[in-house]
Amino acid sequence: MTDGGPEGPRAGAAPVLELRGLSRTFERDPPVYALRQVDLTIWPGEWLAILGPSGSGKSTLLNVLGLLDRQTEGVYRFEGVDVNELDDLRRAGLRGRRIGFIFQAFHLLPHRSVLENVMLAELYIGAPRRGRQQRALAALERVGLLERADFLPTRLSGGQRQRAAIARALMGEPSLLLCDEPTGNLDTKSAANVLDILGQLSREGLTLVVITHDEQVAARADRRVRIVDGTLGEVEAAAAGSGRG
Amino acid sequence: MRLVRLRRRAEDQGAAAGLRPHLAGPDLLEEALASLTARPGRAVLTALGTVMGVAALVATLGLSKTAGNQIVGRFDALAATDIVVAPKAAAAGRATSAGGLPWDAEARVTRLNGVVAAGSLSDVDLRGDLIRSVPVNDPVAQTEFQLPVKAASPGLFQAVRAELAAGRLPDAGHSARADRVAVVGSNVAEQLHVTRIEDQPAIFLGDRLYVVIGVISGVARQSSLLGSIVIPEGTAGRDFGLAAPASVQVETRIGAANLIAGQLPLALSPTDPTLLKVTAPPEPRRVRAGVQSDLNALFLLLGAVSLFIGAVGIANVTLVSVLERVGEIGLRRSLGAARRHIAGQFLLESTTLGLLGGVLGAALGTLVVVGVAASRTWTPVLEPWVPLGAPLLGGTIGLLSGIYPSVRAAALEPVEALRSTM
Numbered sequence: 001m002t003d004g005g006p007e008g009p010r011a012g013a014a015p016v017l018e019l020r021g022l023s024r025t026f027e028r029d030p031p032v033y034a035l036r037q038v039d040l041t042i043w044p045g046e047w048l049a050i051l052g053p054s055g056s057g058k059s060t061l062l063n064v065l066g067l068l069d070r071q072t073e074g075v076y077r078f079e080g081v082d083v084n085e086l087d088d089l090r091r092a093g094l095r096g097r098r099i100g101f102i103f104q105a106f107h108l109l110p111h112r113s114v115l116e117n118v119m120l121a122e123l124y125i126g127a128p129r130r131g132r133q134q135r136a137l138a139a140l141e142r143v144g145l146l147e148r149a150d151f152l153p154t155r156l157s158g159g160q161r162q163r164a165a166i167a168r169a170l171m172g173e174p175s176l177l178l179c180d181e182p183t184g185n186l187d188t189k190s191a192a193n194v195l196d197i198l199g200q201l202s203r204e205g206l207t208l209v210v211i212t213h214d215e216q217v218a219a220r221a222d223r224r225v226r227i228v229d230g231t232l233g234e235v236e237a238a239a240a241g242s243g244r245g
Numbered sequence: 246m247r248l249v250r251l252r253r254r255a256e257d258q259g260a261a262a263g264l265r266p267h268l269a270g271p272d273l274l275e276e277a278l279a280s281l282t283a284r285p286g287r288a289v290l291t292a293l294g295t296v297m298g299v300a301a302l303v304a305t306l307g308l309s310k311t312a313g314n315q316i317v318g319r320f321d322a323l324a325a326t327d328i329v330v331a332p333k334a335a336a337a338g339r340a341t342s343a344g345g346l347p348w349d350a351e352a353r354v355t356r357l358n359g360v361v362a363a364g365s366l367s368d369v370d371l372r373g374d375l376i377r378s379v380p381v382n383d384p385v386a387q388t389e390f391q392l393p394v395k396a397a398s399p400g401l402f403q404a405v406r407a408e409l410a411a412g413r414l415p416d417a418g419h420s421a422r423a424d425r426v427a428v429v430g431s432n433v434a435e436q437l438h439v440t441r442i443e444d445q446p447a448i449f450l451g452d453r454l455y456v457v458i459g460v461i462s463g464v465a466r467q468s469s470l471l472g473s474i475v476i477p478e479g480t481a482g483r484d485f486g487l488a489a490p491a492s493v494q495v496e497t498r499i500g501a502a503n504l505i506a507g508q509l510p511l512a513l514s515p516t517d518p519t520l521l522k523v524t525a526p527p528e529p530r531r532v533r534a535g536v537q538s539d540l541n542a543l544f545l546l547l548g549a550v551s552l553f554i555g556a557v558g559i560a561n562v563t564l565v566s567v568l569e570r571v572g573e574i575g576l577r578r579s580l581g582a583a584r585r586h587i588a589g590q591f592l593l594e595s596t597t598l599g600l601l602g603g604v605l606g607a608a609l610g611t612l613v614v615v616g617v618a619a620s621r622t623w624t625p626v627l628e629p630w631v632p633l634g635a636p637l638l639g640g641t642i643g644l645l646s647g648i649y650p651s652v653r654a655a656a657l658e659p660v661e662a663l664r665s666t667m
Contacts (some may be wrong), residue, residue, distance in 0.1 A: 059660075066579065068659045089583050093264035096581010107576040111283030118628060123276065124581035126267030172581075 014080055015041045015174055016207045017065065022074030024060050024230075034060035035071070044175070047198075047208040049221035050232075055118040057178070058211045065209065066178050067095045079175060096125045100169030104181035106161045108153035114140065114164045117148040121171035137221045139167040143197055159190025166197060170206075177201065179210040183217055195220050250409025266581045268589070277593040280570075288598060291562040294555030295602025295642055296609060302548030304617075307627040311618050314626045326361070326502055327466060329524045330509050331492040345489030346513055346521075348478070351398040353512050354493060360503030364401025365490030366467065369394040369481045374451030376474065378437040392433055393473040394450060396481030396490075404494045405466040412433075412442035412459030420479035428459040430471035432595055448474070453484055467494060502526050522578045552642060555602060560646035563595045567654040574654055575662025588655035592647045598645015607635035 019040040026032040034057045042048055052058040063069035064076065067083060076083050079098065083091060100121075108117045118136040127135075140146045143163040162182060166187055169177055182198070183191035199220060202208050210221060218224050224235040247370045281288045284595060332345050347353065354363035375389040401407075402414045410431055419426050427448065429439055439457050441448045446457045455476065464470050481487040493513065506525035510518035566572070574587055611632050618625035 017496075063660045068579065068663070077279075089265050092578070092581050092583040093266040094581075095579065096266050097264060101579040101663075103576075105572065107572055107663070109283075109573060109576075112279060116279070120577075121580055123272050124266045124268050124577070124586060126269075129269065129271065168580075 004021045013044050014212075015043050015077075016046075016079060017042050017094055018075070018077045020069045020077075022064065022076055024057075024064060024069065025063040025072045034230050035064070037074070038232045040232060042176070042207060042209065042223065044207055045202070045205045047202040047220070048210070049218035049224045050209065050211045051213065051215070051218045051224055051229055051235065052211075052227035053213055056227045058213075058227050060230075061227060061232075062178060062180050062209075062211050065101055065176075066101060067091045091211065092166045093125070097172055098175050100172065100174035100177045102162070102165055102169055102177065102179040102182045104184035106153070106158075106165045106185070108161055108164060108168075110152065110154055113150050113152060114145065114156070117153060117164060118168045118171055121168045125172055127172075136167070136171060140164070142170060142201075143167045157190065158186045159193050162186060162190070162194050163197060166194070166201075170201070175207060177208045179208065181212055181214075182210060183212075191217070260626060266583050266586065267667075268582070268586045271594060273589060274617055275587070277590055277597055278568075280590070280594055281597060287562065288601070291559055292598045292602035292605065294558030295552070295599055295639050296606040298548065298552035298555035298608035298642075299603050299639050300613065301551040301606075301608025302615040302638070303607050303627075303631055303635050304546070305545065305548050306631050307610065307614030307625065308617055310626045310628065311614060311623050314624065325526045326499055327526055328495040328497060328502055328509065329492055329508050330495065330513060331524075332523050333520055333522045342378040346491070346493060348490065350490055350493045350513055351400045353513040354495055354509065355400060357505055357512060359498050359505050361496045361498055362400055362403035363493060363495045364398040364404045364533075365478065365493045366398075366401050367396045367481065367487055367489075367491035368476070369396050369476065369485050369487060371451060371485065376437070376451075377449040378439070378446075379530060390433075390436060392436075393469065394481075394485075395470065395473045395475050396485075396487055397475050398478050398479045398490070402461075403492055403495045405464045406496075407461050408463040410460040410462035412457070414459055415475075415477045420477035423479040423483040424477065425453060425455045425484070426458045427455040427474050427476045428461055429457055429474050431460055431462045432472040433474065434460045443665045450460060450474070450476075450484075468520060474610070552638070556642045558646075559595050559598055559602075559643055562589060563598075563647050563650040564653065566594075567591060567650045567657075570654075571657060571662045574657050575659045578659035579663065584655035587657075588651040591651040591654045595647025595650065597639050599646070600640040602643070603636035605637020606639060607632045610635070 017040075019038050022035060022038045022040075023033070024035040026034060038061065050058055050061060060069065064071050067078070070084060078094065081094075083094065086094065094160075108151060109120070112120075115133065115136055118133050118139055122132050122135070139145065140149055143166050145160060145163045145167060148156060148160060148164070153164060156164065162185075166177075177198075179198070183194055184193060195217065198208060198210070202222075208221075210217065212218055218235075226233050226235050285386065330346070334502060350365045351363050354360055371394055376392050376394070377389050382444055383661075397415075399415060399417050399420065406416070412428070414428060415424075415426055418424075427450075429437060429448075437446075437448050437457075439448070439460060442457065442459065447454050448457060449455070455474075461470060461475075478487065493509075495505065495509065502525055506523045509523055510521040514521050577590075611627065615625045617623075
């Protein structure tokens with residue numbers, strides 16, 4: 001069970017999220033204990049890697065962190081708010097505004113241009129239509145994909161697709177970027193490229209949580225935790241500062 | 246520090262309370278249209294069922310209306326301009342002098358504005374006399390007949406629209422002089438061996454000799470005339486004691502029948518109009534309603550069946566679309582969409598498809614109505630609410646058939662939805 005990072009709680013800063021004694025049990029026969037008594041605190045600007053083999057509960061943890069699923073036990077505070085007390089509608093609103101998602105499968109709409117895909121991010125959060133295109137172009141510029149704005153995703157390489165997805169996640173100015181195997185579908189070069197962008201975002205102060213089974217991807221993070229059979233443990237000898245300039 | 250943190254927490258709680266997701270109407274519309282236009286071919290094919298259903302409905306409604314109008318139009322030409330006046334039964338019993346129709350009935354009626362033609366018609370009582378044609382030496386052939394004999398005023402032939410096969414019609418002079426002339430219906434002409442009018446064929450009514458001056462080949466009213474022998478009224482009065490005309494046949498202008506029917510008793514029997522019985526055509530509107538309700542019931546049933554098939558088509562394709570777009574649904578949920586937003590988008594997509602089908606169907610149906618009407622030289626008739634309501638109907642069909650797929654889409658767990666690839 002871990003609390004705080006190697007750098008510890010920063011003065012004057014509140015954690016982005018806190019898990020206390022969090023469990024997720026699936027009511028099956030026999031019951032599946034996907035998460036057991038997880039304690040975790042993530043501080044602003046931190047890059048956390050969650051390592052684990054498939055079936056270890058890391059997807060469940062991602063879903064709970066992303067407010068896509070509810071814990072069966074314990075407390076989850078996101079920016080100080082006990083999210084279990086919010087109704088589904090407010091959880092959806094919080095998810096749309098404060099959390100950006102990066103998926104292994106990119107999840108870009110195939111018939112919409114890259115720009116339109118990025119603009120989707122503001123669809124459900126009540127952002128004004130005016131200026132949406134400019135904000136989307138700015139997000140694409142951050143990931144270096146400005147010149148591909150009018151392309152269909154099907155004409156992009158895997159790395160470019162993931163960068164478009166990152167631009168979409170950045171669009172709503174989230175306080176947390178949740179990445180689920182962000183390089184899982186990419187070749188080594190594209191993966192390095194995507195990780196470089198994540199590193200740059202981390203340096204700019206964005207809080208990142210990357211879920212992966214790949215040690216090399218995890219090595220880029222400030223802090224690593226390992227999840228095995230639903231139990232979270234700190235990985236020692238973290239190479240702090242590898243992703244931070 | 247603790248204070249600062251507490252304050253921040255309070256602010257965040259407040260912010261979270263206002264953090265409901267929000268989807269603007271234009272955005273929703275844009276998303277639905279973008280999804281539909283992403284696969285235009287599929288959208289059109291999906292809407293095809295509704296197109297056919299709505300087109301069938303519009304076409305059947307329009308055609309039944311057009312055809313019904315046409316049927317009524319034929320009625321109108323004859324029936325709606327046809328009036329017959331006769332003395333009431335009681336008056337007919339007293340007969341002859343007081344209560345009957347006047348000899349100058351034709352002149353009195355023709356003076357009325359709106360009357361096209363009029364003439365009086367009476368049955369002539371031969372008191373048992375038979376009718377003979379000029380004897381032919383054929384012992385087997387029958388030479389004596391019992392045939393109806395009628396007396397008519399000159400205007401009657403116009404009032405029943407009589408067509409002559411040969412010869413001429415009796416005029417006022419024949420009646421005034423009580424000439425013994427007759428016209429015969431085509432049905433009896435052969436029986437009486439009346440073939441060539443030029444030969445001035447003669448027939449005997451009892452023992453009186455009449456010259457046949459014309460043969461009637463067709464009438465639009467009083468079809469019994471075709472099986473009768475018709476003699477002038479004046480002749481009937483002198484030879485057979487006809488006291489007064491038994492009835493008056495009137496043809497009016499279209500639309501004037503009811504007015505004339507009201508005026509006739511007064512014109513013919515000013516001293517006691519109640520003695521006359523006027524047979525006027527029924528209200529044309531009621532005839533029309535009767536004809537159309539029968540046709541419409543069948544046609545509407547057909548249209549409803551095709552619409553049902555269209556609805557099932559939309560429901561089916563929308564459901565397939567939901568299953569295909571599981572990943573997209575998960576993505577939208579991750580971007581902050583509530584279940585209602587997902588359901589709303591699929592509902593709007595299916596409604597738009599239905600609406601599209603309704604618009605195309607209304608256009609197609611109207612074309613069919615116009616095309617059929619043109620090929621039969623009918624006047625196309627279409628209630629304005631039919632083509633205007635058709636898109637509305639299509640939209641409703643789309644909305645209804647989208648309900649189940651939308652509920653399925655909204656019920657998808659984002660967790661599972663996001664695992665699928667797009």
